[in-house]
Amino acid sequence: MLLEIKDLTLEYGRIEALHGISLEVEQGEIVALIGANGAGKTTTMRAISGLRPVAKGSIVFDGQDITKLRADKRVILGVGQSPEGRGVFPGMSVMENLEIGAYTRRDKAGIAEDLERCFALFPRLLERRKQAGGTLSGGEQQMLAVGRALMTRPKLLLLDEPSMGLAPMLIQQIFEIITEINSQGTTVLVVEQNAQQALSRAHRAYVLETGSIVKSGTGQELLNDPSVKDAYLGVA
């Protein structure tokens, strides 16, 4: 088991945002977490990467309890994240953004290798490598955010709404690349509102509703589930 979350509870002030959710991610999987706006998807992601403190429950990553570990130390252990809203550094060039991704690493050869891999996945970033992050289009910023997370050489890649604000064709492309990254050996946990794409690409998926997990299963099962279809796939 690469990631194991047990009874995770998280509060914003006095309001409970997550009511004891449990989920698991196996080595090599793509796992999707779907749900409506405000269901707690991003909060879950931020708890895993360490940006939000946890009230109750535990997070075990790669056999180690990381519930109380600082965010930057989780990066060293292998948790890489492309955050909600992309979080591209606007004043840094594309190249500098990617280099900051390798901030914790010292292996020059490995970094060069990952940079090459990044440009192979996203040739657009190579074209724009000298341009400031803030001047990229939405799609390019998303590519940069994913590329930058890959530069941390993660065992687990957390993707928060990679399709947000993108044109349908770009969404398709981003998900193809996510599948490609996964087939190269990186485990992926993706949070999505675009349930159709996420479920058809994921091995397994969880449905989150107002802070609780209400359903789980393989991507295919959930795609065919009547209540999921009704609520998230826009098919009556």
Place this chain on the structure above:
Amino acid sequence: MSVDKTAKAGSNGNGNGSVLKSRWENMPKQFRWAGMIALVIFLYLLPFKEFYLYLGIPMGDFYLPFYTARTEMAQVLFDTAVFVLLAVGLNVVVGFAGLLDLGYYGFFAIGAYTVALLTSPESRLDVTWPWLAAVPVAVIVTLIGGVILGGPTLRLRGDYLAIVTLGFAEMIRLYAARNEGILQGQRGIPSIPHPPGEVNGDAIFGVTDARPYYWLALTIIILVVFGVRNLARSRVGRAWVAIREDEDAAQIMGVPTFLYKLAAFAIGAAVGGLSGALFAGNRGFINSDSFLLENSILVLAAVVLGGAGNIGGAIVGAAITWYLPEWLRGVGSSLGLEFDPAEYRIAVFGLVLIVMMIFRPQGIIASKRRAAEFEDRRKEAVASE
């Protein structure tokens, strides 16, 4: 299509300043070194009156262009240099790490008081160290002060941090004003010794000639600027940029954000303390009135005016902010005017800052990076409307 448009808008946002700047950056290295050396020599020559005679503006003996008439030029230059050093330190905190610190002047006060307490024969500590020995202690004390204030407050962000630091500076000043014990209240601490050194039996750092103080301060500024510049270009500097631009994103790239923020805070504080030590060594006397809140705000205004995040910008901003009103003070009187422009300093800078924030938020001399950050923020603001 839309991508190309935004790219253009971004590069245009830098304005004419960056054209000059990139032309400068593209010159051969030897040429740039020669330019810098010429500038440094020019700065060392500034306090000589003869220098102004040859500027070629014939206005008679009683008035020299750019030479302050009401206050001794060398003293104005020294005060400007102390202020510039403060700005260089504050720029590390506000400009590099992006932490809004309104209480920076508190560290200046701590540095000055540390020197006063350790050196003055009138101090109740009664140790009477020489000035030079007290300076490193003052720097270390302010560094620790920075860590103590930063420890709990740097977990706060933005406006909260600004308010807490503002309270800190006022606390230091009020404590100094009311404490009749060791800090000796309004009476202050007199007889602080000057920096050491003698030529033919005369002290270099006396009371009649302020020039040596200016040269000392200038030398310290140059050394500090070298140190800070190297820091900004190192791994630490890159971490600061990441924190300033997006703290959450920096954290998930593995940057220990709290530690680096604390480092910026402490380094800035230490430079402020050094500046205070210089100030005490020149004045020979300090009390709580030497550390007014308006000066705390004025340093920040100077850094923002010049271009936060750019060392050159902070220096130019601070030099203008301090020197210009002092110079205008003399111009007014030589034209036979009754009013003193220096009195309106705060009001005028308020106005200038508002205008700057609207038309050139990145400051007079801005880094390309800063310009891009502001452009990005502007886009976000428009999008969310």
